[in-house]
Amino acid sequence: xxxxxxxxxxxxxxxxxxxxxxxxxxxxxxxxxxxxxxxxxxxxxxxxxxxxxxxxxxxxxxxxxxxxxxxxxxxxxxxxxxxxxxxxxxxxxxxxxxxxxxxxxxxxxxxxxxxxxxxxxxxxxxxxxxxxxxxxxxxxxxxxxxxxxxxxxxxxxxxxxxxxxxxxxxxxxxxxxxxxxxxxxxxxxxxxxxxxxxxxxxxxxxxxxxxxxxxxxxxxxxxxxxxxxxxxxxxxxxxxxxxxxxxxxxxxxxxxxxxxxxxxxxxxxxxxxxxxxxxxxxxxxxxxxxxxxxxxxxxxxxxxxxxxxxxxxxxxxxxxxxxxxxxxxxxxxxxxxxxxxxxxxxxxxxxxxxxxxxxxxxxxxxxxxxxxxxxxxxxxxxxxxxxxxxxxxxxxxxxxxxxxxxxxxxxxxxxxxxxxxxxxxxxxxxxxxxxxxxxxxxxxxxxxxxxxxxxx
Numbered sequence: 001x002x003x004x005x006x007x008x009x010x011x012x013x014x015x016x017x018x019x020x021x022x023x024x025x026x027x028x029x030x031x032x033x034x035x036x037x038x039x040x041x042x043x044x045x046x047x048x049x050x051x052x053x054x055x056x057x058x059x060x061x062x063x064x065x066x067x068x069x070x071x072x073x074x075x076x077x078x079x080x081x082x083x084x085x086x087x088x089x090x091x092x093x094x095x096x097x098x099x100x101x102x103x104x105x106x107x108x109x110x111x112x113x114x115x116x117x118x119x120x121x122x123x124x125x126x127x128x129x130x131x132x133x134x135x136x137x138x139x140x141x142x143x144x145x146x147x148x149x150x151x152x153x154x155x156x157x158x159x160x161x162x163x164x165x166x167x168x169x170x171x172x173x174x175x176x177x178x179x180x181x182x183x184x185x186x187x188x189x190x191x192x193x194x195x196x197x198x199x200x201x202x203x204x205x206x207x208x209x210x211x212x213x214x215x216x217x218x219x220x221x222x223x224x225x226x227x228x229x230x231x232x233x234x235x236x237x238x239x240x241x242x243x244x245x246x247x248x249x250x251x252x253x254x255x256x257x258x259x260x261x262x263x264x265x266x267x268x269x270x271x272x273x274x275x276x277x278x279x280x281x282x283x284x285x286x287x288x289x290x291x292x293x294x295x296x297x298x299x300x301x302x303x304x305x306x307x308x309x310x311x312x313x314x315x316x317x318x319x320x321x322x323x324x325x326x327x328x329x330x331x332x333x334x335x336x337x338x339x340x341x342x343x344x345x346x347x348x349x350x351x352x353x354x355x356x357x358x359x360x361x362x363x364x365x366x367x368x369x370x371x372x373x374x375x376x377x378x379x380x381x382x383x384x385x386x387x388x389x390x391x392x393x394x395x396x397x398x399x400x401x402x403x404x405x406x407x408x409x410x411x412x413x414x415x416x417x418x419x420x421x422x423x424x425x426x427x428x429x430x431x432x433x434x435x436x437x438x439x440x441x442x443x444x445x446x447x448x449x450x451x452x453x454x455x456x
Contacts, residue, residue, distance in 0.1 A: 330361065
């Protein structure tokens with residue numbers, strides 16, 4: 001059933017056969033990510049050098065940000081289906097190489113950093129491709145609900161990944177998780193390969209404008225106008241890399257809501273980087289957690305997010321403003337949970353707080369990201385050069401690429417004071433940013449007024 005605002009409902013989205021197959025591939029891809037991150041956190045927890053740990057994460061994050069800037073328009077110039085297939089194949093090669101490294105015993109920090117750098121380079125292109133892939137499978141009115149489905153899938157993969165990685169780390173060290181991650185990504189690659197040979201009801205992001213212009217007016221339905229035309233925002237495909245991604249920044253900056261909510265996503269990312277990559281590994285090292293205990297905290301977080309995302313399914317039919325207000329409110333609660341995690345320190349309490357943190361973050365991320373993708377998908381539909389890849393790259397810069405910054409800030413503070421200090425500071429900052437955005441989203445127009453386009 002379509003919601004009252006014309007958007008597709010979650011059941012409508014899930015009924016699309018090709019999208020269901022994509023969701024399975026996405027689950028396996030994210031499962032590989034989850035297993036890798038838990039393994040990386042365990043490696044960090046086992047090192048006696050905080051700066052060596054920082055080097056490993058910087059080796060992953062800096063290439064990610066660099067590639068996002070240089071290649072921000074690849075998904076706009078090429079089909080996301082093709083880009084995702086190629087990058088997933090490269091990721092499979094790297095994960096198989098990681099198995100070889102682990103089984104030969106040649107896994108010093110320099111090697112781990114090199115593997116992380118390769119994963120970061122690939123992710124800089126792969127993440128925008130996978131994020132915009134559903135634009136080829138669903139109409140613009142289905143994108144917001146699709147993000148809820150994908151985030152639910154991602155949360156489930158994180159929960160399963162935490163359980164699997166925690167158990168395998170406790171049984172056989174890092175070798176078994178390496179194999180599990182590689183198997184997941186190879187199966188995902190097979191699914192995407194099959195999807196690449198199946199015709200889809202929508203054109204890809206790079207061809208949506210041409211499709212809209214050439215479609216018969218009797219068979220195509222005009223879409224609502226959520227944002228102005230992007231021709232003045234999108235830079236030419238042969239422009240310099242920084243100029244290309246500047247089109248994405250200008251689009252976000254001129255939008256009355258995205259210009260605030262993106263800061264919320266960035267604040268959440270930095271706070272969660274401190275929690276997952278500084279607070280928990282430090283606690284594991286200082287308190288002598290087992291691999292199962294460490295994995296259980298990640299699992300509690302993932303289960304909390306999964307449950308909350310399922311609740312978000314029922315809320316997807318609510319008006320757009322209601323969803324955005326709820327997202328900012330829950331981000332505020334998330335910041336308070338991070339503060340609590342810093343103040344109270346024992347494994348049982350950490351487990352409960354991580355579950356509560358997952359519950360509060362569950363609806364926040366899907367609603368914020370869903371709004372962004374809905375806006376950019378409809379902007380692509382309006383004609384002109386596609387913008388979705390570059391705007392998505394900006395979002396990923398504000399999320400995934402900020403993780404190393406959060407870690408470096410956290411590790412620097414933890415080097416001179418208790419780990420509770422960076423945890424409380426980052427949680428407090430997240431709370432304040434979310435409250436600032438909440439006060440604006442309550443009254444701000446959800447559409448950018450026509451005529452306010454920024455030239456690039």
